Amino acid sequence: MTTTGAAVAARAGNRRAATASTRDLPAGSTPSRLRRMLVLVLATTVMSCAVATALTLGRRDTVMSVRDRTSLAFLAALEAHAVLSDADRAVWASLRSGEAQLVGPGQDYQDDITTAGQDLAQLAALEGTGGVTSRQLQTVNGQLVNYQGLVGQADATYRSGAASGSQTAGRNALGYAYLRYASKALRDPQGGLLARIDELAAVNRRTLSDQRAASWTSPWILLAYAGVALPLLGYLVYSQALLRRRFKRTVNPPLVLATALVVGVSIWLAAVSFRADQAFTRAHDVALARLTGVWHTETRGADAAARELRAGIRGDSPGPRNAAAKASRGVEVAATQPARRELDSQLATAADSGGLLIALPLVAVATAGLAFLGLKRRLDEYRA
Amino acid sequence: MSVGRSGTALRALLLVSVVVSGIGLISCGGGPASQSVTVLGPWTGEEESGFRAMTRGFEQATGISVDYIGTRDADAVLASELKNGNPPELAVLANPGELRQQAAAGTLVPLDGVLDQARMTTEYARGWLDLMQANGRGGRHYYAVIVKAALKSAIWYAPKRLPPAARAALTSPSLTWSGLSRLTATLAATGTAPWCIGMEDTSNSGWSGTDWVEDILLHQAGPQFYDRWVAGSLPWTSTPVRRAWQTFGTVAGARGRVRGGLRSMLSTNFGRAGQPMFDTPPGCFLEHQGSFITGFYAQHKLPSTTGGGHPRPGRDFAFVPFPPIAAAGQGSKEVAGDLLGMFRDTPAARKLIAYLTTPAAQAAWIKRPGSSAISVSRRVPPGDYPDPVSRRLAKNLAATREVRFDASDSMPRVMATAFNRAVLEYISDPARLDVLLRQLDRVRRVVY
Numbered sequence: 019m020t021t022t023g024a025a026v027a028a029r030a031g032n033r034r035a036a037t038a039s040t041r042d043l044p045a046g047s048t049p050s051r052l053r054r055m056l057v058l059v060l061a062t063t064v065m066s067c068a069v070a071t072a073l074t075l076g077r078r079d080t081v082m083s084v085r086d087r088t089s090l091a092f093l094a095a096l097e098a099h100a101v102l103s104d105a106d107r108a109v110w111a112s113l114r115s116g117e118a119q120l121v122g123p124g125q126d127y128q129d130d131i132t133t134a135g136q137d138l139a140q141l142a143a144l145e146g147t148g149g150v151t152s153r154q155l156q157t158v159n160g161q162l163v164n165y166q167g168l169v170g171q172a173d174a175t176y177r178s179g180a181a182s183g184s185q186t187a188g189r190n191a192l193g194y195a196y197l198r199y200a201s202k203a204l205r206d207p208q209g210g211l212l213a214r215i216d217e218l219a220a221v222n223r224r225t226l227s228d229q230r231a232a233s234w235t236s237p238w239i240l241l242a243y244a245g246v247a248l249p250l251l252g253y254l255v256y257s258q259a260l261l262r263r264r265f266k267r268t269v270n271p272p273l274v275l276a277t278a279l280v281v282g283v284s285i286w287l288a289a290v291s292f293r294a295d296q297a298f299t300r301a302h303d304v305a306l307a308r309l310t311g312v313w314h315t316e317t318r319g320a321d322a323a324a325r326e327l328r329a330g331i332r333g334d335s336p337g338p339r340n341a342a343a344k345a346s347r348g349v350e351v352a353a354t355q356p357a358r359r360e361l362d363s364q365l366a367t368a369a370d371s372g373g374l375l376i377a378l379p380l381v382a383v384a385t386a387g388l389a390f391l392g393l394k395r396r397l398d399e400y401r402a
Numbered sequence: 403m404s405v406g407r408s409g410t411a412l413r414a415l416l417l418v419s420v421v422v423s424g425i426g427l428i429s430c431g432g433g434p435a436s437q438s439v440t441v442l443g444p445w446t447g448e449e450e451s452g453f454r455a456m457t458r459g460f461e462q463a464t465g466i467s468v469d470y471i472g473t474r475d476a477d478a479v480l481a482s483e484l485k486n487g488n489p490p491e492l493a494v495l496a497n498p499g500e501l502r503q504q505a506a507a508g509t510l511v512p513l514d515g516v517l518d519q520a521r522m523t524t525e526y527a528r529g530w531l532d533l534m535q536a537n538g539r540g541g542r543h544y545y546a547v548i549v550k551a552a553l554k555s556a557i558w559y560a561p562k563r564l565p566p567a568a569r570a571a572l573t574s575p576s577l578t579w580s581g582l583s584r585l586t587a588t589l590a591a592t593g594t595a596p597w598c599i600g601m602e603d604t605s606n607s608g609w610s611g612t613d614w615v616e617d618i619l620l621h622q623a624g625p626q627f628y629d630r631w632v633a634g635s636l637p638w639t640s641t642p643v644r645r646a647w648q649t650f651g652t653v654a655g656a657r658g659r660v661r662g663g664l665r666s667m668l669s670t671n672f673g674r675a676g677q678p679m680f681d682t683p684p685g686c687f688l689e690h691q692g693s694f695i696t697g698f699y700a701q702h703k704l705p706s707t708t709g710g711g712h713p714r715p716g717r718d719f720a721f722v723p724f725p726p727i728a729a730a731g732q733g734s735k736e737v738a739g740d741l742l743g744m745f746r747d748t749p750a751a752r753k754l755i756a757y758l759t760t761p762a763a764q765a766a767w768i769k770r771p772g773s774s775a776i777s778v779s780r781r782v783p784p785g786d787y788p789d790p791v792s793r794r795l796a797k798n799l800a801a802t803r804e805v806r807f808d809a810s811d812s813m814p815r816v817m818a819t820a821f822n823r824a825v826l827e828y829i830s831d832p833a834r835l836d837v838l839l840r841q842l843d844r845v846r847r848v849v850y
Contacts, residue, residue, distance in 0.1 A: 153469070153471065156479075156482075192830035194665075198668075199602060208447050208474075209446045
């Protein structure tokens, strides 16, 4: 510290700056100090921009990965489970109601199988090739073909019994037996088709939780930005103080403007981060949980209906048919739509970078330019 | 803050950035990729645990992880994956017929260079070694290893539930089929169906009925007719085969002989069919089933009125060999085994398949209480089996003069599937036997 510097600061009435400069001002000539400050401001500006951009991109990519891959894969698995449960209900309802004699397993069954096929195709596209998940998916596809084969066998046996008119009791019993085999292939908790789909859903659910817990989406990661933005602000304020002491100028407008820009963009970044974090939390903890709950409710409904239809078979005859078959209600995909829209909306908000990806480099260039302008004039005075 | 200190701070910051970037690059690039091998098989539940116990030592010793996918529909899944051209590295084959078919098609990888053949020759009987081989492209090679085996010619009973007189008749060394038929008629007269039969096994449903027909044919017509039938040269409509079906019909088609009748037989899972034997009073008394059924018995919960817990080998369940029906079938036994083949040649798959033939690997599964697995390796000592029933099964398997592999498992896959379906059709309508046998012959003429 120099005595002159302390006196200038005292005269300007800025006690705090004076105290700080008394403690911190280094030895050396003023031009060299100004040059060092310029280098430090420019360097920390570049780093601040880089860190803020990395944070924004990291968070956006994580959220987009959730939105465009993991949540889609998880929901495709949930839907596949639900519609296959419903396919089981539908085919039992068709046989129990007597519709099967004309329409076989029925339109609901066909629609469910088509939807399940689309879900599995979407899962395959999202999971890519190779790896354990891809292998599991192949197994699931094989099991689906097997399930359809057993339903087809049940249908053929049932219809041949109905057509022949003889030994119908035995044929009916065999037809229902094949349908039970199909249901077992579907619902066996040990390696059945639905159990395998649940494994795929669980893999994606774990990935979702990991992504939610990822540091990119936490507001605490702003500390990393603070780690470079605060030194930048410090250098800018220090430069201002230095100029005030050395050149007796109260305000250096370019430096003030640069400081304001840094403060402004920091607030902007924080606001976008907090808003994205809130939206991501709501998407994961509320919307996704609600959507999962709706799918599970729909699935349980189909399971219960199928169970009731299976249980109604007595001896070799279908038992009191029609009543249970008519009462059975299928999975309603529309019931999932409100929760789905909420999830999509929250994820869209969480993925929105709020214009930061364009603003950050512009602000960095402006900050660097203003700092250069503010300090270069004083350096030029020395040269002159 | 001094400029000098600022410079130091800047350098430190840059250093941290470089270090962080470095760590990021390392974590993104990863170290050497860990190896894994995928195995597709039909083992679920306790059997899956047994296989996992078998591979645990391998994983610890090599660091290679074994990704096992178990489903009762493994055959159908494998067929689908083969069609897609993307099978797993290793898969359990449905039967030796499938082994021969895949070897001939060139989809299976020969294991001659993988297995220690000199060691195998000393540890495995000739018949088992033959089962592991097939004619592929370029001659006869090893194409599979036997992971575990089972004795199929067995009739199971619950010693505590069977009336003493019936028990004495059943366990008599001179038991014949006629004696067994008399015994079941006596038991049926008590109002309880003597036989427990369950046909359900999802896409493979019906195989427990094919086991009946096969065992009857082997013990009625003898191994020579059996071999001709398996090879496709003895028609299904021939007298020995038809007689075997009709004999099976005296059990499955007779009123009051099978618990629950037609519907129960068709819809009961093979693994649960025997559980009523342990009820008080018993729901049925006898079950014809392979030795692997003990694994299912061991999972059943006994009623609390009888002390609870799980059935224990020897105390709660035991077996007698399937009795001879005619002199030609005396001393023969039907066996089965799980064959594991390699569809994609990777170093990890090679190591695993070689490991599975070692006595240490084989013992890991059979040692598990209630595992029901039997090893065909001679180097696995009888003392490794966890209970007297397993030891007796292994001894029985080793001592048999005429061993024949499960017929449907040895037939081409299409024939085996048709056989399964025909059994279900026969049970639902025994009067259609002639039609069914003619249909089976049509399939035989196409697939052999």
